[in-house]
Amino acid sequence: MSTLRFDDIYFPDGIASDPGTLGWMQGSPPPVDRRIRFQDGRFLGFPQIRWALSHLRELLPTASVSRGSGAASDLGTAADTRLAEIDQLRFDSLDGRSYHWAQSLADTYTDGIIVLHRGRVVYERYVGALKPQLPHACFSITKSYAATVAATLMYEGVLEDSRAVPYYLPEMAGSAYGDATLRDLLDMQVGVAHSEVYSDPSTQFWAYARAAGFCPRAPGDSGPDGLHEFLVRLRKEGTHGQAFTYKSVNTEVLCWAMQRVTGLPLPELLSQRLWSQLGCEEDGYISVDSLGVAMGGAGLAATVRDLARFGELLRCDGARERRQLIPAAVVDDIRGGGDVAKLAKAGYALLTGYSYRNMWWVTHNEHAAFEGRGIHGQRLYIAPLAQMVVARFASHPIARSAANDPITMPALIALGRLLEGR
């Protein structure tokens, strides 16, 4: 199909909205109606987003997540026969449409995707603005990266998950986080007056994005300029530890505590603990606020291959080349998941049976998969029982994952079955 309907609006599909074909940001200068400027505030709108998520650093300030000076690991390349086999894989979407895998890429607005089976590439595709060397927005997969490092610091005793936030950040005593523990943050069980609604620019989510420097501030905007200034103003609503309520600001508080305790900025922590250890091919980067503070809830950008390398580390219980980079107990804890009943109460219709732990989504499905999920279609899917890792970047017109899950979820199950020969 060449158009797709979401929220009663028809959008051209992934092929029809290719930003190169449409001429977005092509030419010096690009045509007036094909320009994307940060200050216009429309770079996350459709179809501009199809270009922007592969070019974030050209739109806003960023800090490098250094890969160090070592050689990149060899993931192999996909054999043509394997590519063809996967392209032809058939499955039905949750809303009953019959798909070939190849067609599902266009309908999920995929920018780039890689599949590892037993650690080797069996499938890899790039579409539109994304190239193998270009980092792409991870959005909330950033949380999974940051929380994996946080959980490691807890294993090492540098942080304690039972401590209340002000133990590490005294200035948060009067905020919503005054009596929230790090565990509450990690499992998104904080009672804080803050809405995570993406579709309406007047919500608190976008005030957070403006404070983080991810969205432009209007002239005269007197709201908080900087993440820390934003976070200290958040007020309590409800009870901590009771219900799952997904709020990106919780990750920011967690990252702030990590940075305070270690004395290292988040990009440096990510580099030391992960990027420089994983055989990454390219430096990653992360958006920063006006004071250089990284946006730990959503700001990371990585290449498809480097995202897959992180997934492969988790699939291999935190070890790589006989070195334990992340404690196996940390990976076990994530993979085991959290409280299914609590996530059920949050009412995600498509995530029945899922749980949430340490900022990972745990499917409890037939492949024991767990995943990082980011708005507009970002996904890092780790399926231990299929020995499979899938890293996918996308620029879907709709932010919420529920817009692509009806295709993505059965596609990933079908692929896991194919690779394991069932």
Added chain:
Amino acid sequence: MSTLRFDDIYFPDGIASDPGTLGWMQGSPPPVDRRIRFQDGRFLGFPQIRWALSHLRELLPTASVSRGSGAASDLGTAADTRLAEIDQLRFDSLDGRSYHWAQSLADTYTDGIIVLHRGRVVYERYVGALKPQLPHACFSITKSYAATVAATLMYEGVLEDSRAVPYYLPEMAGSAYGDATLRDLLDMQVGVAHSEVYSDPSTQFWAYARAAGFCPRAPGDSGPDGLHEFLVRLRKEGTHGQAFTYKSVNTEVLCWAMQRVTGLPLPELLSQRLWSQLGCEEDGYISVDSLGVAMGGAGLAATVRDLARFGELLRCDGARERRQLIPAAVVDDIRGGGDVAKLAKAGYALLTGYSYRNMWWVTHNEHAAFEGRGIHGQRLYIAPLAQMVVARFASHPIARSAANDPITMPALIALGRLLEGR
């Protein structure tokens, strides 16, 4: 000495103004009086500049200049005996003060410096905010990079230096550049109404910086937003080809023509032609305007080592590992220099006997040195007859090179003599 006087103002020297010691941008968050924000417009002021030039990408949008996936070249490391020998090198500054080399670093506000002799490191130091892995602002050495690529494209016949600018950029027909040739651009002999005065924020230079996205725009600023919009408005003043008048906007026009002809953005050209060929250790980056156009006159950032690698390529006549990356004729042309009489008329008191060719400064001194020079102390000094390359980054309180030349120039001559054993 711990303070230095310039323009009747006393500044703490390089050691006393170390941004780490002073606490600039240290802590999460940094103390209120130690914060550096792009929007404040003071990041190029002193002492903020001492931190900012090593952290530009955290302040403004940038494009990557990719090093590709190859291994970094081995430059070696400086032997302690050699380091000590150079630190103790004595010379007199042009204003008659006696120096050890080591002390000259503090008095030139050096952030990082490397010396190659016959292609191997004999000296390397990092001070303050700069680290070996961190790219630092090159300022106008950016011009030397860009023009070397432009001259190569001319050698290949892709561009012709005798053509007028509108041959490549028809929209420039009505501007100052309507009858200027690319040769006029390359040798800074354009008659254009534009001032290159750095010390006064009301000058056209800062309007150019704002258009390029390198400095903040005040709310309601109705000036050009973007380099191309700025350049088409420039008007003629005087005659082309007659006099040397140094104006960064000429480089921007040259880069625009290169990009139009090749269809490649400047960062991609720099990556393809230089960064990915030179065994660079880190990706470089370059600041971009609100439309993603790189600032070819001043926006590049590189590590000290990667800057030195570029210098070594020029010292070796454009060849590296038996591959001719830049035609020898292009390097010969640069090294041969331009019209000494024309530069003399421009009245640079310290540059007697110098000439300017293809956006390089040619000393015609005893080591036949030529150099890239950037404001606030950036220097890439290539001395073929001493088989020496010096790459230095600094964050001097005064923009103009004349503030550090009285130390830098005799220091480099003395070092060349030391290394060649004279």
